[in-house]
Amino acid sequence: ETGVTQTPRHLVMGMTNKKSLKCEQHLGHNAMYWYKQSAKKPLELMFVYSLEERVENNSVPSRFSPECPNSSHLFLHLHTLQPEDSALYLCASSSRSGGAGDTQYFGPGTRLTVL
Amino acid sequence: AQTVTQSQPEMSVQEAETVTLSCTYDTSENNYYLFWYKQPPSRQMILVIRQEAYKQQNATENRFSVNFQKAAKSFSLKISDSQLGDTAMYFCAFMNWGAQKLVFGQGTRLTINP
Numbered sequence: 259e260t261g262v263t264q265t266p267r268h269l270v271m272g273m274t275n276k277k278s279l280k281c282e283q284h285l286g287h288n289a290m291y292w293y294k295q296s297a298k299k300p301l302e303l304m305f306v307y308s309l310e311e312r313v314e315n316n317s318v319p320s321r322f323s324p325e326c327p328n329s330s331h332l333f334l335h336l337h338t339l340q341p342e343d344s345a346l347y348l349c350a351s352s353s354r355s356g357g358a359g360d361t362q363y364f365g366p367g368t369r370l371t372v373l
Numbered sequence: 374a375q376t377v378t379q380s381q382p383e384m385s386v387q388e389a390e391t392v393t394l395s396c397t398y399d400t401s402e403n404n405y406y407l408f409w410y411k412q413p414p415s416r417q418m419i420l421v422i423r424q425e426a427y428k429q430q431n432a433t434e435n436r437f438s439v440n441f442q443k444a445a446k447s448f449s450l451k452i453s454d455s456q457l458g459d460t461a462m463y464f465c466a467f468m469n470w471g472a473q474k475l476v477f478g479q480g481t482r483l484t485i486n487p
Contacts, residue, residue: 289473300377301464301477314474348418352473359406359425359468362475364418 260284262365264349270371271339279334279368281349289354290332291362292324295346307332308354339372346370375400377467379478386455387486393440394450394481396465404470407441407448412480413461421463424448426470452483460485 262283271277283290292304306314307326321343323335332349346367352360376399386392398407409421424432424441431439436456440449452459465478 291473298479300479301475303474306473308473346416350418354473359423359470360473361408361420361423363420364410366415366417369416 262349262351262363264347264365264368266368267366268369268371270373271336272373273339273341275339276335276337278336279347279349279370281332281334281351281365283330283332283349283351283363283365285351285363287351287353287363288329289352289360290326290329291350291352292332292334293348293350293364295348295367297345301348305334336370339370341372344370344372375402375467375469375476377465377476377478379463379465379481381481382479383482383484385484385486388455388457390455391451391453392455392483394452394463394465394483396448396450396478398446398448398465398467398476400446400467400469402469406468406470407439408466408468408475409437409439409448409450410464410466410477411459411461412464413458418464422450455485457485457487459483 265280289308294302305324325333348367349365350362352362405426407424411419422434436453462480464480467476
């Protein structure tokens with residue numbers, strides 16, 4: 259596989275379920291990101307990991323829990339979500355060369371529906 | 374905080390025509406980067422073009438070019454000889470120098486008609 263992959267592509271879950279989204283990048287990058295894309299709202303940055311350390315958390319509710327075990331993998335663990343959390347969740351990766359405006363490359367997203 | 378505004382929610386043109394998508398942004402910084410991303414129905418966000426604010430020359434990638442007006446904080450995208458495959462949502466995005474956070478606009482839905 260090449261680029262950034264995400265699984266699953268679609269997920270339907272109840273409010274009491276626990277599930278995880280997976281992202282994998284095959285680009286040799288060292289920074290990874292989670293974005294949330296809701297209808298009629300701009301993409302919102304949720305989490306940033308650089309060299310496997312979380313460097314930014316944009317006031318995301320604790321029901322979203324990220325994990326970055328290595329530079330190629332990123333997870334988003336979900337529990338007790340609300341219907342308003344239904345959205346497209348996009349993963350991205352980039353090099354982290356400091357000040358270089360590193361281009362972020364995106365995966366195809368996971369369409370999440372919370373019932 | 375930086376903001377990005379795309380004032381055209383939807384646009385529609387005929388195949389082979391030229392179309393320009395507008396984007397304005399607000400920042401007090403002098404060094405930054407600007408991007409246009411394309412999101413087709415497949416949902417994959419694809420980089421179209423990027424511009425470094427310190428470069429006066431407008432970026433060009435084949436049929437895609439930008440008109441970067443730093444003083445006006447404007448960053449429009451021109452698509453020449455539009456093709457059916459250009460149909461997508463187009464997002465303008467801003468990134469501060471040394472930062473990793475992309476700030477996106479609301480997007481413009483572009484439809485190319487045969």
